[in-house]
Amino acid sequence: xxxxxxxxxxxxxxxxxxxxxxxxxxxxxxxxxxxxxxxxxxxxxxxxxxxxxxxxxxxxxxxxxxxxxxxxxxxxxxxxxxxxxxxxxxxxxxxxxxxxxxxxxxxxxxxxxxxxxxxxxxxxxxxxxxxxxxxxxxxxxxxxxxxxxxxxxxxxxxxxxxxxxxxxxxxxxxxxxxxxxxxxxxxxxxxxxxxxxxxxxxxxxxxxxxxxxxxxxxxxxxxxxxxxxxxxxxxxxxxxxxxxxxxxxxxxxxxxxxxxxxxxxxxxxxxxxxxxxxxxxxxxxxxxxxxxxxxxxxxxxxxxxxxxxxxxxxxxxxxxxxxxxxxxxxxxxxxxxxxxxxxxxxxxxxxxxxxxxxxxxxxxxxxxxxxxxxxxxxxxxxxxxxxxxxxxxxxxxxxxxxxxxxxxxxxxxxxxxxxxxxxxxxxxxxxxxxxxxxxxxxxxxxxxxxxxxxxxxxxxxxxxxxxxxxxxxxxxxxxxxxxxxxxxxxxxxxxxxxxxxxxxxxxxxxxxxxxxxxxxxxxxxxxxxxxxxxxxxxxxxxxxxxxxxxxxxxxxxxxxxxxxxx
Amino acid sequence: xxxxxxxxxxxxxxxxxxxxxxxxxxxxxxxxxxxxxxxxxxxxxxxxxxxxxxxxxxxxxxxxxxxxxxxxxxxxxxxxxxxxxxxxxxxxxxxxxxxxxxxxxxxxxxxxxxxxxxxxxxxxxxxxxxxxxxxxxxxxxxxxxxxxxxxxxxxxxxxxxxxxxxxxxxxxxxxxxxxxxxxxxxxxxxxxxxxxxxxxxxxxxxxxxxxxxxxxxxxxxxxxxxxxxxxx
Numbered sequence: 004x005x006x007x008x009x010x011x012x013x014x015x016x017x018x019x020x021x022x023x024x025x026x027x028x029x030x031x032x033x034x035x036x037x038x039x040x041x042x043x044x045x046x047x048x049x050x051x052x053x054x055x056x057x058x059x060x061x062x063x064x065x066x067x068x069x070x071x072x073x074x075x076x077x078x079x080x081x082x083x084x085x086x087x088x089x090x091x092x093x094x095x096x097x098x099x100x101x102x103x104x105x106x107x108x109x110x111x112x113x114x115x116x117x118x119x120x121x122x123x124x125x126x127x128x129x130x131x132x133x134x135x136x137x138x139x140x141x142x143x144x145x146x147x148x149x150x151x152x153x154x155x156x157x158x159x160x161x162x163x164x165x166x167x168x169x170x171x172x173x174x175x176x177x178x179x180x181x182x183x184x185x186x187x188x189x190x191x192x193x194x195x196x197x198x199x200x201x202x203x204x205x206x207x208x209x210x211x212x213x214x215x216x217x218x219x220x221x222x223x224x225x226x227x228x229x230x231x232x233x234x235x236x237x238x239x240x241x242x243x244x245x246x247x248x249x250x251x252x253x254x255x256x257x258x259x260x261x262x263x264x265x266x267x268x269x270x271x272x273x274x275x276x277x278x279x280x281x282x283x284x285x286x287x288x289x290x291x292x293x294x295x296x297x298x299x300x301x302x303x304x305x306x307x308x309x310x311x312x313x314x315x316x317x318x319x320x321x322x323x324x325x326x327x328x329x330x331x332x333x334x335x336x337x338x339x340x341x342x343x344x345x346x347x348x349x350x351x352x353x354x355x356x357x358x359x360x361x362x363x364x365x366x367x368x369x370x371x372x373x374x375x376x377x378x379x380x381x382x383x384x385x386x387x388x389x390x391x392x393x394x395x396x397x398x399x400x401x402x403x404x405x406x407x408x409x410x411x412x413x414x415x416x417x418x419x420x421x422x423x424x425x426x427x428x429x430x431x432x433x434x435x436x437x438x439x440x441x442x443x444x445x446x447x448x449x450x451x452x453x454x455x456x457x458x459x460x461x462x463x464x465x466x467x468x469x470x471x472x473x474x475x476x477x478x479x480x481x482x483x484x485x486x487x488x489x490x491x492x493x494x495x496x497x498x499x500x501x502x503x504x505x506x507x508x509x510x511x512x513x514x515x516x517x518x519x520x521x522x523x524x525x526x527x528x529x530x531x532x533x534x535x536x537x538x539x540x541x542x543x544x545x546x547x548x549x550x551x552x553x554x555x556x557x558x559x560x561x562x563x564x565x566x567x568x569x
Numbered sequence: 570x571x572x573x574x575x576x577x578x579x580x581x582x583x584x585x586x587x588x589x590x591x592x593x594x595x596x597x598x599x600x601x602x603x604x605x606x607x608x609x610x611x612x613x614x615x616x617x618x619x620x621x622x623x624x625x626x627x628x629x630x631x632x633x634x635x636x637x638x639x640x641x642x643x644x645x646x647x648x649x650x651x652x653x654x655x656x657x658x659x660x661x662x663x664x665x666x667x668x669x670x671x672x673x674x675x676x677x678x679x680x681x682x683x684x685x686x687x688x689x690x691x692x693x694x695x696x697x698x699x700x701x702x703x704x705x706x707x708x709x710x711x712x713x714x715x716x717x718x719x720x721x722x723x724x725x726x727x728x729x730x731x732x733x734x735x736x737x738x739x740x741x742x743x744x745x746x747x748x749x750x751x752x753x754x755x756x757x758x759x760x761x762x763x764x765x766x767x768x769x770x771x772x773x774x775x776x777x778x779x780x781x782x783x784x785x786x787x788x789x790x791x792x793x794x795x796x797x798x799x800x801x
Contacts, residue, residue: 052777055764056658059665063760066670070756180783184793191799219779340796346773347789348780384774387763396759397752400712401644402705406771409763410650413772477798 009035009251010564012271012287014258014302017112018546019293019532019553021236021244022155026557028249032564035285036241037256037274039294040084040108043115043237049227050080055388063389070389076105078388081225083116084109091442095449101489102450103497104297110254111237112295113500114546115227118354119206119234120379121161122543123152123172127364128424131539135373137426137457141538142510142519145172151551159234159550160208160215162352166201170375171360177209179356180220183349185338185382185417186357192475193359198378198468200357206234206547207352215239222350223386233353253285257443260306261290261315261529268528269315275443289560289569293532293553297326297433300505300535301448303516304435316523321516322506324432326452327540329501330376330423331494332462334469336478341415349383349414361542372460376423376542378469384414417478421465424542425458427504431496452496454489462493501545503534521556528569532556624661627668629677632697636681637663637754639697643708644758651771657762666757673753680750687747711751 011027013020016038024036045051055061058079068074076086085107096102107113126145131138149172156175163176179202182190190200207218218232231238244250255277262284264270271286292299300323306315314322361375385391392409399405436449473479486492509515512524521536523529532553534545563569626634637660645654667674684707685695692703699707762768794800 052779054766054769054777056766056769059662061662061761061764063666067666067673067757068670071670071672181785183785184789187790188793188797188799191797217781219781220783221779222776341793344792345786345789346775347786348776348778348783350776350778351783384772384776386774386777387769387772389760389764390756392759392763393756396755397715401708401755403646403648405759406645406648406650409759410772475798 006286007035007251008271009033009285009287011035011289011291011560012037012285013291013293013532014272015039015112015292015294015298015533016110016236016241016252017107017293017295017533018114018236018549019534020291021111021114021240022550022553023291023293023532023557024250025240025244026554027561028244028247030558030561031249032561033249033251034244035251035253035287036244037258037272037285038108038110038112038252038254039257039277039298040110040112040254042252042254043083043110045227045229045231045238048083048109049115049229051223051226051229052221053080053226055386061389077116077225080223080388081116083107083111083227085113093439093441093447095436095439095447097449097451100450100452101495102452103495104450104502105497105500106295106298109237110241110252111235114234114236116225117500117546118544119224119546120354120358120544121156121159121204121206121234121547122360122377123174124148124541124543124548125170125172127170128539128541128543131374131541135367137373138539139427139507139509139514142508142515147519148548148551148555151555152547154554155547155550158213159206159239159547160212161204161206161547162202162209163204164202166199168199168201168360168362170362170364171201171377174204176204177207179203180209180351182356183351183383184344184347185341185349186355186380188338188476189380189417189419189472190357192472195475196468196471198359198362198472200359200378203355203358205352205354208232209352218352220348220351222348222353224353256283257445258294258302259443259445261292261302263306263308263310263315263526267310267526269526275445277443280443289528289530289564291530291532291556291560292535295533296502296505296535296537297448297450299531299533300326300433301435301446303506304448305446311525316506316516316526316529318525319513319516321514323434323448324429325427325504325507326431326433326450326502327425327427327504327537328452328494328496329499329540329542329544330425330454330458330461331420331499332423332465332469332492333418333420334466334473335416335418336470336473337412337416338473338476338478339415340477342411344414346384346414349385355380370464372457372464374424374426374457374461374542376421376461376465378472379420379422380418381420382414382417417473417476419469419472421462421469422499422501422542422544423458423461423465424540426455427539428453428455433505450497454493454496459487459493501534501540503537503540503545506531506535507538508536509538520559521552522559530556530560624658624664626661626664628664628674629660629667632695633678633681634660634664635697636684636695637677639704640754641758641761643704644755645762651762651767654758654762657765657768659758659761662761663754663757676750676753680747680754683747683750708751711748714748715752 010032013036062079063069064074129141132140162179165173193200215231256274258272258274269290303322304314359378399408430453433448435446439447506516508517521531641654641659647653688696
């Protein structure tokens with residue numbers, strides 16, 4: 004039997020890979036999709052609608068693993084797959100750096116459980132260097148990506164309202180649900196302080212779309228949604244693509260390297276079949292990498308050949324470089340006058356119903372940091388799980404008083420989290436660890452990372468503005484720490500799970516890896532469809548931009564293929 | 570109240586019913602269920618609330634289990650808002666976890682031995698056999714000792730469920746065996762109660778449900794606004 008040669012081989016079944024295979028199969032192309040993890044069966048794998056008491060362990064997991072920091076990261080219900088460490092798949096962190104890496108090995112990847120915040124980059128975000136001389140401009144502008152944001156939003160479904168705020172461009176929106184009580188209070192506090200809280204933009208549908216029923220407001224999106232009322236690459240992109248008959252999904256396939264032929268074209272990929280523990284190969288006329296930014300950079304660096312001794316398409320030496328995460332910092336407080344408030348269901352569509360886009364975008368000349376952040380928040384009557392009342396137990400002892408206090412204070416806490424833009428720097432990158440290989444025999448990545456003063460100062464601004472907002476709400480119990488350690492005064496790099504960069508796009512092959520269509524400058528049939536292509540990391544959660552860029556790249560690839568240019 | 574200690578193997582009616590419930594859940598295209606089915610799943614979950622029942626004790630001996638039952642009644646006593654931690658299934662929860670985790674089992678078995686030893690010294694009786702006054706005096710002493718110990722508490726100073734996995738676990742020095750045990754027992758009793766149907770009802774949590782429209786009730790808005798700095 005002749006070996007199948009696919010039109011395209013796509014590596015990674017998350018937001019980028021999912022979008023790519025859906026678009027390519029709609030165009031009639033024959034596609035192979037490789038996923039390092041298992042297939043997913045939402046019926047079995049999502050814990051939608053379950054209660055803690057459905058499990059003897061009440062979600063503390065076997066032997067109370069959660070109490071010993073051995074449980075599922077983010078909780079038993081929340082994470083569909085993956086974690087900060089995967090058995091037998093190590094990564095290393097260089098001395099002097101901290102970095103933590105969350106990987107999901109499963110069809111749909113992290114989109115099965117992510118926060119679904121969906122923000123467009125703004126015109127300013129694409130040209131940061133032109134504004135303040137830091138970092139680099141993207142080779143595309145807002146006008147280039149805007150039509151693809153339109154397509155992505157129309158297809159995925161994103162809530163929001165038209166606001167006309169330059170730092171947060173409007174899109175094509177689903178009707179958002181109304182604000183909850185603590186959100187209304189924060190909105191009023193924001194008004195006093197000049198911070199605009201507007202309807203949140205999340206990838207949730209509030210009306211039926213493409214056979215997907217509308218959200219039913221159970222509020223537990225992080226578990227995965229059985230009705231596919233929020234976006235996940237698995238249910239929204241990949242399952243429909245499979246129904247076309249054009250897609251071959253190969254799971255438990257850990258790609259080891261991209262293979263190159265004599266003519267500087269890639270011929271396919273070599274992967275480890277994890278179940279058989281055997282090396283296999285799949286061939287294609289084009290290869291699209293969408294393994295997640297760090298995994299894509301690692302794969303490129305590990306794909307060495309005589310043409311590319313430093314990794315495929317790495318003539319610039321920039322593969323793995325200018326890795327970025329989002330700056331995170333949070334402040335928690337409580338609003339005492341909410342005690343004994345009449346109970347209502349604060350679940351809503353699973354996240355905050357409001358958020359604040361960056362509001363000082365034209366005030367940077369007065370600030371000691373160059374880039375902005377947006378504010379996310381939490382609060383309300385949350386589903387209790389293990390740990391929910393440990394602080395109260397410590398504080399109030401035991402017995403009747405403890406029980407009464409828990410009842411009284413339930414739902415009074417509120418938290419604000421900043422999500423800010425970091426400036427790419429040359430101390431933040433990944434390379435290949437010279438000594439460590441994973442259990443598939445593939446060399447492991449090694450991370451180097453440094454926040455600069457820009458990020459630290461931004462975090463201090465978050466601290467001040469969040470405290471002011473909670474105070475303006477009539478809240479108390481704020482924690483001001485001014486800490487200078489990562490994990491206390493600023494998030495640990497990688498922990499916001501917005502890692503982007505490592506194969507940035509640009510017009511100049513000497514200073515970028517990909518061109519403006521996310522096609523390799525050097526290898527004409529090699530493309531990237533994940534966040535590795537990002538030139539900067541605006542304060543916008545990256546998934547919607549991954550969707551939009553991947554859609555644009557997939558259409559470009561299909562068109563170039565039709566013209567015979569691939 | 571007599572003990573819930575069950576030493577015979579009992580067929581789990583609950584498990585059997587759950588299997589039937591899962592079997593009737595409609596599966597749509599590509600593993601999705603539609604909104605009507607979502608309502609049905611919620612209904613099944615609600616029906617299961619009534620199916621809590623027989624549990625076969627796996628790890629503790631009868632005396633230990635009875636001690637946990639008593640502690641569960643003392644830490645979370647029944648009141649007008651809801652039943653006790655014992656009725657919230659705390660002893661069974663702790664037993665299950667201890668049957669799966671030697672480290673936790675040692676904390677509880679050792680802790681109960683410590684507690685009985687301390688009580689015998691104080692009042693000449695083991696904890697479960699002592700008077701209610703003696704029991705609460707013991708717990709009050711532990712609470713006072715805990716309050717005096719100020720170090721390393723900040724790791725617990727959060728009730729953010731999603732960050733729960735980031736919690737540290739304090740391992741007290743040997744001389745504080747009793748204090749460490751009491752902290753563990755109290756945390757697990759509180760967790761068991763507030764994750765039980767009764768505890769969830771006590772709190773008034775009404776989410777994880779299914780609606781066609783999401784609304785915020787006027788009375789909740791008015792309650793908050795009228796007490797806020799933004800009142801008219």
